Amino acid sequence: MIMIIAAVMLIITHKLRQPMVIGYIVAGMIIGPYTPPFSLISSIQTVNVLSELGIIMLLFVIGTEFPIAKLKSVSKISIIVALPESMGTLLIVFFISQTLGFSFFDSMFLALAMSITSTVVTIRILEELDIIRDRSSTIILGVLIIEDIIAISALAVLQSVAVTTTGNSTNVDGFIGDGGQGGEIPILKIAISLAIVGAFMGSILVLGSRFIPTILDRVGKTNDYELLLIVILGLAFGLSFAAKLLGLSVVIGAFLAGVLVAESKSAAVVRVLTIPLRDVFSAIFFISIGALMNISLIPSFIIPAMILILTSFASKFLIITGILIIKSRIDSTTALRTGLGLSASKGEMSLIIAKGGQDVGAITSSVLPILGVVTIVTTFIAPYIVKFGNKIKVSESRSTTTP
Secondary structure, three states: OHHHHHHHHHHHHHHOOOOHHHHHHHHHHHHOOOOOOOOOOOOHHHHHHHHHHHHHHHHHHHHOOOOHHHHHHOOHHHHHHHHHHHHHHHHHHHHHHHHOOOOHHHHHHHHHHHOOOOHHHHHHHHHHOOOOOOHHHHHHHHHHHHHHHHHHHHHHHHHHHHHHHHOOOOOOOOOOOOOOOOOOOOHHHHHHHHHHHHHHHHHHHHHHHHHHHHHHHHHHOOOOHHHHHHHHHHHHHHHHHHHHHOOOOHHHHHHHHHHHHHOOOOHHHHHHHHHHHHHHHHHHHHHHHHHHOOHHHHHHHHHHHHHHHHHHHHHHHHHHHHHHHHHOOOOHHHHHHHHHHHHOOOOHHHHHHHHHHHHOOOOOOOHHHHHHHHHHHHHHHHHHHHHHHHHOOOOOOOOOOOO
C-alpha cells in the first residue's frame, strides 16, 4: 500500500513539476495513523523500523559521493562559509524557538534542522537550471558537503546528550513538552559525547580506510555483483549497528560506511548497485515521516513554521553573503547567488534530524509537523528563489579578487 499510494502521488507531483519529496510526504500523511478514515498504517513501531532502514540507505549512498580525498580537498572558502553560517543560524533559530515557547531540546533540534540546507533538493535544482558548473554553484556544493558533516556529527552529539539528560523519556503530547525543558546540560557529558563521536569517526576513517577498500576491491574482482551487494550492505548496517551500540545515531555509521566504499576502486559499481535501493528506501523514509506527522497539529504550527523559515532564510543569507563579500572578497553577484542558493531549501537532513530527536524521546510531537511544513514550503519555493538569484547581476564599483 505504501508503494501504491507513493506511485500515485509521484505521478501527480511529476505532472505538477514539483519535487518528489513533497509527493512522498503527502503520501505518508494519507496512509498514516493520524489521518482517518484512510489510515492504512496502525503500527508506529513498524513505521519507525522502515524509516530507520531508509535513513541508513540514504546516508550510505550520500557517503559514497564523499571519498576522503574529496573531503580533504573541500576548498578553504567552503569551510570559512559553512562553519560560521551553520553555527550562527543555529544560535539565532534556537533563541527564536525559545521565544516561541518551545522546550530546550525542541529548540535545539529545530535549530539544527533549520541550519542545514537540503543537499538533494539544491543539487537537483542546480542541475535542472543547468547552472551546476557556475562559480556560485561550486561554492554551494562545497558548503553543502561541510554542512552535511556538521549535521551528522552534531546529531550524534545531540542525541547522546539528550539520552543522558532526559533519561530517554518520550513526550509526544504537548506543545512545549517536558523533554529537556529547563534541564541543565553538564559540560562533562557534552565533552564525553564529542569524544565518542570524534573517536568513532577517526578510527573508522583512519583504520577502516586501510583495510575496507582493499577487501571491497577483492570482492569486486570476482564480478559477482550479488556478493558485492551483500558485502557492502553488511558494511553499511554493521557500522550503523556499531554506532548505535555506542549511543550514536545510525546516520553517522551509515555515512562513514559510504565514505569507505568511496575509497575503493569498486565505488562506481557500488553506486550503480545501491542507487535503486536508495530510491526505494529513501521513498520509505520520507513516506514514514509523513505518516508520523500528526496533521491535526499542523494548523497550530503554521505561524511558528513560517517564523522559523523567515528566520533561517534571513540568517543564512545575510551571514553567507556577508562572509563572501567581506572575508573572501567574492564579487557581489556570486555572493548573492550563493547566499540565495544556500538559504532556500530544507529537506532530507532536516527530517533526519527531527526523526533522530524523536527516536531518543527528546522532542515533542510538534517538531515533525513543523518541519514537515518547512520542508514542503521551502522545497516548493526553492526553485523560484534560485532562478531569481541566477538573474541577479550586480555591477561592481571596485575590482575584486578571487581566493
